[in-house]
Amino acid sequence: VSARGSEPSAAxxxxxxxxxxxxxxxxxxxxxxxxxxxxxxRFHGEALAVVRPADTxxxxxxxxxxxxxxxxxxxxxGNTGLVAGSVPARGxxxxxxxxxxxxxxxxxxxxxxxxxAGATLAAVQRAARAAGWDVPVDLAARDSATIGxxxxxxxxxxxxxxxxxxxxxxxxxxxxxGDGTVVERLSGLVKDNTGYDLTGLLCGSEGTLGVVTRxxxxxxxxWPDAVAVWAAATGWDDAVALASRLRRTxxxxxxxxxxxxxxxxxxxxxxxxxxxxxxxxxxxLAVWRGRGDPPxxxxxxxxxxxxxxxxxxxxxxxxxxxxxxxxxxIARVGVPxxxxxTVPLGxxxxxxxxxxxxxxxxxxxxxxxxxxxHLGDGNLHVNLLGLDPDDDRLDDAVLRSVAGHRGSxxxxxxxxxxxxxxxxxxxxxxxxxxxxxxxxxxxxxxxxNPRVLRPPTGPGSRAxx
Amino acid sequence: VSARGSEPSAAxxxxxxxxxxxxxxxxxxxxxxxxxxxxxxRFHGEALAVVRPADTxxxxxxxxxxxxxxxxxxxxxGNTGLVAGSVPARGxxxxxxxxxxxxxxxxxxxxxxxxxAGATLAAVQRAARAAGWDVPVDLAARDSATIGxxxxxxxxxxxxxxxxxxxxxxxxxxxxxGDGTVVERLSGLVKDNTGYDLTGLLCGSEGTLGVVTRxxxxxxxxWPDAVAVWAAATGWDDAVALASRLRRTxxxxxxxxxxxxxxxxxxxxxxxxxxxxxxxxxxxLAVWRGRGDPPxxxxxxxxxxxxxxxxxxxxxxxxxxxxxxxxxxIARVGVPxxxxxTVPLGxxxxxxxxxxxxxxxxxxxxxxxxxxxHLGDGNLHVNLLGLDPDDDRLDDAVLRSVAGHRGSxxxxxxxxxxxxxxxxxxxxxxxxxxxxxxxxxxxxxxxxNPRVLRPPTGPGSRAxx
Numbered sequence: 001v002s003a004r005g006s007e008p009s010a011a012x013x014x015x016x017x018x019x020x021x022x023x024x025x026x027x028x029x030x031x032x033x034x035x036x037x038x039x040x041x042r043f044h045g046e047a048l049a050v051v052r053p054a055d056t057x058x059x060x061x062x063x064x065x066x067x068x069x070x071x072x073x074x075x076x077x078g079n080t081g082l083v084a085g086s087v088p089a090r091g092x093x094x095x096x097x098x099x100x101x102x103x104x105x106x107x108x109x110x111x112x113x114x115x116x117a118g119a120t121l122a123a124v125q126r127a128a129r130a131a132g133w134d135v136p137v138d139l140a141a142r143d144s145a146t147i148g149x150x151x152x153x154x155x156x157x158x159x160x161x162x163x164x165x166x167x168x169x170x171x172x173x174x175x176x177x178g179d180g181t182v183v184e185r186l187s188g189l190v191k192d193n194t195g196y197d198l199t200g201l202l203c204g205s206e207g208t209l210g211v212v213t214r215x216x217x218x219x220x221x222x223w224p225d226a227v228a229v230w231a232a233a234t235g236w237d238d239a240v241a242l243a244s245r246l247r248r249t250x251x252x253x254x255x256x257x258x259x260x261x262x263x264x265x266x267x268x269x270x271x272x273x274x275x276x277x278x279x280x281x282x283x284x285l286a287v288w289r290g291r292g293d294p295p296x297x298x299x300x301x302x303x304x305x306x307x308x309x310x311x312x313x314x315x316x317x318x319x320x321x322x323x324x325x326x327x328x329x330i331a332r333v334g335v336p337x338x339x340x341x342t343v344p345l346g347x348x349x350x351x352x353x354x355x356x357x358x359x360x361x362x363x364x365x366x367x368x369x370x371x372x373x374h375l376g377d378g379n380l381h382v383n384l385l386g387l388d389p390d391d392d393r394l395d396d397a398v399l400r401s402v403a404g405h406r407g408s409x410x411x412x413x414x415x416x417x418x419x420x421x422x423x424x425x426x427x428x429x430x431x432x433x434x435x436x437x438x439x440x441x442x443x444x445x446x447x448x449n450p451r452v453l454r455p456p457t458g459p460g461s462r463a464x465x
Numbered sequence: 466v467s468a469r470g471s472e473p474s475a476a477x478x479x480x481x482x483x484x485x486x487x488x489x490x491x492x493x494x495x496x497x498x499x500x501x502x503x504x505x506x507r508f509h510g511e512a513l514a515v516v517r518p519a520d521t522x523x524x525x526x527x528x529x530x531x532x533x534x535x536x537x538x539x540x541x542x543g544n545t546g547l548v549a550g551s552v553p554a555r556g557x558x559x560x561x562x563x564x565x566x567x568x569x570x571x572x573x574x575x576x577x578x579x580x581x582a583g584a585t586l587a588a589v590q591r592a593a594r595a596a597g598w599d600v601p602v603d604l605a606a607r608d609s610a611t612i613g614x615x616x617x618x619x620x621x622x623x624x625x626x627x628x629x630x631x632x633x634x635x636x637x638x639x640x641x642x643g644d645g646t647v648v649e650r651l652s653g654l655v656k657d658n659t660g661y662d663l664t665g666l667l668c669g670s671e672g673t674l675g676v677v678t679r680x681x682x683x684x685x686x687x688w689p690d691a692v693a694v695w696a697a698a699t700g701w702d703d704a705v706a707l708a709s710r711l712r713r714t715x716x717x718x719x720x721x722x723x724x725x726x727x728x729x730x731x732x733x734x735x736x737x738x739x740x741x742x743x744x745x746x747x748x749x750l751a752v753w754r755g756r757g758d759p760p761x762x763x764x765x766x767x768x769x770x771x772x773x774x775x776x777x778x779x780x781x782x783x784x785x786x787x788x789x790x791x792x793x794x795i796a797r798v799g800v801p802x803x804x805x806x807t808v809p810l811g812x813x814x815x816x817x818x819x820x821x822x823x824x825x826x827x828x829x830x831x832x833x834x835x836x837x838x839h840l841g842d843g844n845l846h847v848n849l850l851g852l853d854p855d856d857d858r859l860d861d862a863v864l865r866s867v868a869g870h871r872g873s874x875x876x877x878x879x880x881x882x883x884x885x886x887x888x889x890x891x892x893x894x895x896x897x898x899x900x901x902x903x904x905x906x907x908x909x910x911x912x913x914n915p916r917v918l919r920p921p922t923g924p925g926s927r928a929x930x
Contacts, residue, residue, distance in 0.1 A: 187871035406652035441902035
């Protein structure tokens with residue numbers, strides 16, 4: 001990845017050591033090991049160095065120095081991504097935000113907080129809740145996922161239905177752009193129509209436009225009361241219809257999830273089944289959070305379908321288990337191929353049928369093609385068990401079905417390097433050209449995470465025909 | 466604005482007539498008059514022609530032909546803007562979206578609708594409500610403001626507090642970019658992490674990156690029940706504290722507005738006063754919408770301050786009148802200078818004090834410097850009465866106070882051409898450089914609304930020192 005020889009690299013390392021201190025320019029393979037490999041262990045590489053700047057000025061200096069040396073920068077937050085977007089291939093500088101971990105005092109009047117890139121979601125949640133507020137985005141990796149990474153990947157999670165993804169909740173950011181310029185927008189303005197939304201553009205840019213160093217987050221009320229319902233649906237179309245009615249009638253819906261019979265059966269076998277007998281074709285989990293009693297429309301809309309109700313945080317947490325722990329339960333029985341897609345809500349039923357048809361054609365019965373996810377958003381996780389790890393023909397067939405339904409091949413995980421070969425299924429040539437032009441505008445030297453979000457082209461690419 | 470002489474202009478007109486039909490290439494000054502002047506009458510110019518394409522292909526053809534001829538394009542929706550962003554200066558082609566007025570069938574399951582650029586907000590609201598859903602953005606100009614213009618200006622309004630601005634509610638758009646490329650993203654994917662958010666970038670771009678031809682909108686529940694409260698605050702700091710508590714405790718808060726004593730007194734003199742005696746320093750209007758009774762926290766939080774309560778749509782509409790009609794009431798007594806700003810919520814009190822201090826220094830008593838607005842967002846409208854129309858020294862002083870509080874010189878109205886000279890107060894040189902690079906990337910010929918969102922530079926500019 002270095003455009004020059006080893007002498008400039010040595011000079012770059014020397015420069016970085018002089019600026020950051022030798023302790024924060026890591027080159028020992030034993031020490032860098034955890035930074036050059038993703039948490040699944042599937043993706044790994046080698047870095048010229050791992051650097052750990054302690055403030056925004058130091059981040060800018062790293063970016064400028066790497067730009068001058070023609071060395072690529074791979075920003076890395078909690079390294080919890082699933083698409084190999086924050087690990088190096090060979091010769092890059094990995095820029096870890098782990099020392100940028102501060103959470104500023106919560107602005108109680110505004111309901112906002114500024115957090116540094118390396119702060120974990122859990123740390124920000126603790127600060128917010130202590131002030132009577134809460135973070136609108138929540139996800140299972142909360143103890144290791146960092147705010148900077150969550151901005152860069154436009155993290156979603158379980159509350160998108162109610163509050164939107166990170167992009168909808170970041171009121172501004174401080175960012176080091178690809179040329180080393182620092183732009184800062186942290187005063188927390190809810191309405192600010194003074195030109196292009198650079199902050200929103202950074203959300204989901206996966207480190208290709210710059211390094212987010214701080215973010216100003218919108219907070220939402222911390223709700224003291226919670227109720228959850230597991231309800232039976234006769235299939236995906238019925239589940240979508242129930243979800244639509246719940247969304248239209250129940251204010252305070254805080255989660256709307258679904259797991260198919262294969263997933264419910266599997267978690268049931270591991271002692272965390274849903275309280276529904278018989279196991280339905282699709283189980284729907286609806287969660288309400290607020291103050292006081294839930295709206296009557298929740299019970300009315302569920303009606304006389306088979307269902308079970310949990311009241312209070314502890315019981316509601318138990319109701320979440322079959323949904324939250326389906327992923328780890330799958331990992332206990334095999335190594336799945338994992339796809340994270342969105343299809344339009346009206347196409348969920350047809351897509352799920354497609355999955356089972358193409359899975360059967362590849363020899364997988366329904367019990368080994370599990371579908372579950374964030375029903376309220378049309379975001380489905382497809383897990384395929386029993387396939388050769390390197391054989392992605394079925395993945396390819398499923399993603400083509402997604403494209404056929406005008407869906408997205410990546411709902412929340414992003415593209416990284418792992419999904420780049422399928423990017424053209426979700427983005428038209430015109431969109432890819434526009435994105436490339438924006439990228440070149442903000443990172444003219446092409447040093448920011450250059451392998452990420454880049455569709456393969458030219459000889460040797462693995463792009464499907 | 467034409468880069469060539471009159472012959473190419475004649476050829477361009479001929480080409481446009483051949484493509485659109487002569488009836489939709491307007492050049493008669495009597496006919497074009499309403500397109501070349503903004504609705505306030507303050508801003509006007511001359512166009513080479515006003516064109517009215519009937520579909521996306523025709524829009525693309527207009528953009529390509531104008532690009533080839535070096536003639537600028539000024540996109541125009543409902544022409545309800547306040548910053549001269551959709552009227553020509555001299556020689557541009559005004560591209561009216563008025564024939565792109567379709568509203569597609571509401572997707573009831575998804576809670577989404579696709580509308581063409583020229584559809585009015587009111588038309589989309591009617592379609593949504595007939596299907597049990599509602600549009601999350603509402604504003605007073607609903608009968609003439611169009612969806613395309615609302616996307617291009619990232620329109621805000623009264624429900625931003627609950628649902629966000631247009632940017633948060635546009636799930637995708639179809640757009641003709643500056644080079645004539647059509648990009649289309651209309652399948653309504655709530656989660657879609659496949660690269661940069663082009664749609665979000667278009668929101669607030671004021672026609673400088675392309676022409677939005679259709680938009681896919683997120684809908685929200687249509688709520689059958691409404692309650693409103695007018696409560697007294699002893700000043701702006703007290704109003705902000707009340708607003709913060711309401712936001713933290715009341716789910717379903719659908720509006721949170723404020724009007725100062727000068728405004729309340731004025732509307733009271735015109736028969737639409739608030740039901741509070743004596744008139745408070747600041748009146749706070751809190752509106753809840755939902756199904757059933759409002760949460761107990763609404764009454765508890767208002768507590769024993771002087772207040773009045775309205776129940777049901779008709780009474781709530783009467784409670785809105787003093788707030789919604791303050792603008793027209795001001796217009797009945799004079800020609801105001803109007804500023805639309807955001808300051809961080811913690812700075813609202815200090816900023817309001819600044820306004821009165823600098824107004825007094827310019828000879829305006831408190832009754833002629835009115836402050837009101839969307840309290841929940843920190844978005845204040847400052848109206849200054851009794852000034853010479855062309856003397857903007859007080860405007861300048863107020864906007865400098867906004868910048869001193871790290872606020873935004875334009876909360877919802879945008880920059881257009883009218884506010885461009887103050888843009889540097891809200892955007893740093895680094896941000897302006899980045900924005901210019903993005904603009905050049907998507908509109909390489911520089912033909913899209915070139916006078917808009919462009920800070921004045923060089924000799925003869927009116928940029929304050």
